[in-house]
Amino acid sequence: IYVYRGKWVSGILSDAANVRFLQSLGYEPSCVEEMVAQLARRLCQAEGFAHEVGLFIGYPLRDVVGFIENRGKNYTCCGCYKCYGDPEEAQRHFACYRSCTAIYCRRYREGATIIELTVAA
Numbered sequence: 001i002y003v004y005r006g007k008w009v010s011g012i013l014s015d016a017a018n019v020r021f022l023q024s025l026g027y028e029p030s031c032v033e034e035m036v037a038q039l040a041r042r043l044c045q046a047e048g049f050a051h052e053v054g055l056f057i058g059y060p061l062r063d064v065v066g067f068i069e070n071r072g073k074n075y076t077c078c079g080c081y082k083c084y085g086d087p088e089e090a091q092r093h094f095a096c097y098r099s100c101t102a103i104y105c106r107r108y109r110e111g112a113t114i115i116e117l118t119v120a121a
Contacts, residue, residue: 018055021065025052060085 012018019029027038035056042050054064059081066075066084077087079094104117 012055012058015061018061021061022052022055054081063090 013032013035051068062085063083067082075082075084077083077090080097083090
């Protein structure tokens with residue numbers, strides 16, 4: 001379906017803690033496509049931003065919850081997202097993101113098409 005940080009989004013959404021959190025926000029657990037459709041509706045209809053989008057793109061639950069509860073403040077470190085857990089672990093993730101971004105940018109500059117850069121599940 002979708003791959004992010006080496007995880008299948010369907011795997012992220014099948015994690016019990018993630019599902020409980022999403023249910024607390026009104027999501028109906030079902031297939032991943034329907035949950036992504038629910039997210040899209042929330043992004044279009046919400047008065048504020050639907051910060052749970054972080055789960056869908058692979059951010060750790062503790063960081064998504066931490067961001068929401070702290071309103072973006074009191075984070076332990078900041079990189080691609082604000083971390084509310086172990087800053088050393090987050091820095092390792094951020095280094096992976098930077099490496100991946102560099103690889104994709106290099107391949108794009110070398111002429112790879114968007115289709116070629118897309119990871120198929």
